[in-house]
Amino acid sequence: MMETAEKKKQPSYMLIWFVLLVLTIVEVGVAYVSSLPRNVLIVVLVGLAIWKATLVAMYYMHLKFERLRLILLATAPLPLAIILIVAILLEHAR
């Protein structure tokens, strides 16, 4: 039934879980105690969140092991989402 599931190499789910846990602790720590400038802080926190989200999508949702056409389908809305967010940010930066 699941060709992709049979072919894929089983990732270490617990290792991914541990990385997600550590990144969450780092995020909260950075938000609380960081003396970084506000803009840098936002970039760091969003970067960490995107890193975590990517790990979930690639390993838990198995996108890393899927066929290219499914990966393209799954990631199709991302450029649109990025365009929307960037357009809003640029509007406010004026």
Place this chain on the structure above:
Amino acid sequence: MNEAITLPGGVTAEPGMRIYNQKLGMWIFLASEVMFFTGLIGAYIILRFGTTAWALPGVPLEEGGTPLAINLTAFNTFMLICSSVTMVKAFAAIEHGDQKGLRRYLVATVLLGAAFVGIQVVEYIALAHEGFLPRCSEELAAVVPNCDLFGSTFYTMTGFHGTHVSIGVLCMIWVTVKAFRGKYTKENHGGVEVIGLYWHFVDLVWIMLFTIVYLI
């Protein structure tokens, strides 16, 4: 289900995506959900950047800090991450025909998901008692900058996500009941994979919302 399918009239055809329909349908649904949550986040950015001041984490409430309980929500985030790993473990178990493992991990996922919703309800009740609502109490509005706007966006974003988690828990209960009835096998476990995709997506969205709403 990757093999050729038979259409009415005996015509055989191979699905273009080479995945079964339920999984394809779930991925298309999730793609639409990305835009749904992006719309919410976009509205949040417009409202937040359009104001001069916003409640910040790590700042005392009296000095314009956030009324949100970040430590509690960080723990809740941890719960949701744990539920994601139990979900993927359930899928891995049935891939190897491990019925006992499937049931055990599905039950754990249901409990963790329900705990997430429960903690969110407790958080909402505590915040409401403090006067933090889409229309804040006068006392809170005096110290929290743009409190009404903050409250409206907070409850809209976390509320929609909480609704998604609640629906996920209900669906997961259904899948768990089917697992206990022995409906899933090593060869046929599409239901587990499809609900798993939804569950991980909900986790993924929370990862972004937690950062945007609570930490920034």
